Amino acid sequence: MTPAAAELCRLFGLEAPIFQAGMGWVTTGRLAAAVSAAGGLGVIATGGYMTADELRGHIVRVRDEAPGKPFGVNLLLPGDAPAQGTMASFDLTRIALALCIEERVPVVLSGLGDPRSVLPEIHAAGLRFVAVVGSLKAARAVAEAGADAVIVQGNEAGGHVGPIGTLTLAQLAVRSLPAPVLAAGGIATGAAVRAALALGAAGVSVGTRFLASEESDAHPRYRQAVVDADERSTVVTLACTGKPSRALRTAFVQSWEGREDEIQPYPEQAFDHFWRARAGAIEGDFEDGFLPMGQCAALIDEVLPAATIVERLAEGAAVPA
Numbered sequence: 001m002t003p004a005a006a007e008l009c010r011l012f013g014l015e016a017p018i019f020q021a022g023m024g025w026v027t028t029g030r031l032a033a034a035v036s037a038a039g040g041l042g043v044i045a046t047g048g049y050m051t052a053d054e055l056r057g058h059i060v061r062v063r064d065e066a067p068g069k070p071f072g073v074n075l076l077l078p079g080d081a082p083a084q085g086t087m088a089s090f091d092l093t094r095i096a097l098a099l100c101i102e103e104r105v106p107v108v109l110s111g112l113g114d115p116r117s118v119l120p121e122i123h124a125a126g127l128r129f130v131a132v133v134g135s136l137k138a139a140r141a142v143a144e145a146g147a148d149a150v151i152v153q154g155n156e157a158g159g160h161v162g163p164i165g166t167l168t169l170a171q172l173a174v175r176s177l178p179a180p181v182l183a184a185g186g187i188a189t190g191a192a193v194r195a196a197l198a199l200g201a202a203g204v205s206v207g208t209r210f211l212a213s214e215e216s217d218a219h220p221r222y223r224q225a226v227v228d229a230d231e232r233s234t235v236v237t238l239a240c241t242g243k244p245s246r247a248l249r250t251a252f253v254q255s256w257e258g259r260e261d262e263i264q265p266y267p268e269q270a271f272d273h274f275w276r277a278r279a280g281a282i283e284g285d286f287e288d289g290f291l292p293m294g295q296c297a298a299l300i301d302e303v304l305p306a307a308t309i310v311e312r313l314a315e316g317a318a319v320p321a
């Protein structure tokens with residue numbers, strides 16, 4: 001392992017510098033427990049919809065199935081979140097955060113928005129904090145605010161994305177951030193882990209590869225779609241939330257092509273269409289559903305147990321970079 005990767009593992013209590021990315025509707029206690037038990041960091045995603053009781057149940061499950069292992073909870077923290085009523089409404093996020101503090105969840109992660117206003121209370125409670133960001137500017141801001149690590153997510157990733165590719169963004173972040181950097185977006189193989197560590201990242205955060213795991217909550221048709229996808233199967237669209245998001249080019253996504261000017265800005269578009277993420281993930285609805293997915297789906301040939309995925313990714317970290 002590289003010194004940076006070894007330091008990350010020490011800081012977070014991991015055996016391998018592999019974070020399983022939080023994915024709304026897809027990563028609950030089942031997958032997080034399997035990843036944490038295998039030596040990576042399993043992450044429950046609250047997705048901006050999960051109730052406190054549901055979240056507590058998933059935390060209990062991870063503690064039961066991966067006793068003593070670190071794990072994380074991903075919160076969506078859009079700075080422009082409405083008070084209530086849709087994806088990542090601030091009231092649900094506040095409740096989830098309070099529960100993370102009460103339950104002493106080892107690592108809190110934030111996606112989508114600016115987490116700086118909640119960072120002090122997370123640190124005051126003694127929890128580690130990691131931000132997922134899509135630009136160098138946001139990476140610098142959260143690192144300066146004291147994030148324990150920063151996940152920089154490139155444009156090839158599944159879910160909400162910025163315009164910059166992983167390779168460029170990760171190198172820029174490594175060059176200019178005081179905090180450990182994890183690369184995300186397009187990482188599905190041990191070779192990609194090796195590449196990320198070689199360019200100075202301390203670790204990786206992996207989404208789409210775990211989407212197609214046995215323990216993922218994604219509908220079997222969704223997981224099979226990852227296996228079937230090629231490198232052109234996904235597109236970046238504003239259709240679901242009004243923010244750019246990479247997803248499978250389903251009928252719903254295509255229905256907005258050529259009339260992008262009718263898409264409302266976030267959060268209005270999300271008010272009308274956020275339900276489609278659930279329909280895609282849980283019901284495997286390819287007509288009306290929205291199915292976030294990264295370009296690296298093209299590299300994924302089979303659904304595998306999460307422990308096997310962790311093992312294969314970790315092989316890329318084991319050799320000296």
Ligand SMILES: Cc1cc2nc3c(=O)[nH]c(=O)nc-3n(C[C@H](O)[C@H](O)[C@H](O)COP(=O)(O)O)c2cc1C
Pocket residue numbers: 021022023024026045046047074075076110111112132153156157158159160184185186187205206207208209211291292293294295296
């Ligand atoms: C189905 C799906 C749902 C996602 N939901 C979230 C989320 O709730 N919070 C978040 O921070 N990121 C979310 N993401 C982004 C992932 O956390 C991660 O950064 C991304 O999947 C990494 O790229 P990869 O898919 O190429 O591995 C999601 C991604 C996917 C594919």
